[in-house]
Amino acid sequence: MSRLTPIDPARADGKAKALLDGIEKAFGRAPNLLRTMAHSPAALQAHLDFGKALGSGVLDAQTREAIALAVAGENGCAYCAAAHTAIGGLLGVETAELAENLAGRSGDPKVAAILRFARAVVAERGWVSDADLRIARLAGASDAEITEIVAVVADSIFTNYFNHVTETEVDFPPVGTDRKTAA
Secondary structure, rough: OOOOOOOOOOOOOHHHHHHHHHHHHHOOOOOOHHHHOOOOHHHHHHHHHHHHHHHOOOHHHHHHHHHHHHHHHOOOOOHHHHHHHHHHHOOOHEEEEEEEEHHHHHOHHHHHHHHHHHHHHHHHHOOOOHHHHHHHHOOOOOOHHHHHOOOOOOOOHHHHHHHHOOOOOOOOOOOOOOOOOOO
16 A cells, blocks of 8 residues: 555646646546655656656657666666556567566667666666766767666656655556565
8 A cells, every 4th residue: 555645636636636637638547656746746747847858859768668667677666667568568669678678678789788877877876887888878879868868767766766655556567576666
């Protein structure tokens, strides 16, 4: 059971209601993470705006989802592992590749290097080595892509840690993580 009760969109008011109504209109439902985050409309708005801004960046949606999965795997976030596996599947990513992404790997050499770099950012709290950066660059990651990798990692850490703190109830088909899970 979640430590914070997700807000029922039908009972929300003010800015939380407007945000949750927009989420339901866009996606058909408001997942528990976003319903729980709605306790602070400012935090929910920041998360949504961050994702929207990155959606117009240089990294495609599949790569952003792969990074989110790698970060969820590194942080042992069951909620984000399940959510981003489901989203990746909707984007047409094969099930085996999604499982590889969760483990920080990919069948695509450039994506594999990106995921290795993203996990290094998490593990080293941003203090990546010159070798970590060089590997990403040798695989073809541009400075813009490296910048956005760090941004996706930061947003993913926010949601991972939020889920750990709140123990958000997973409302996507569950997938395993090899670390302590959020729910």
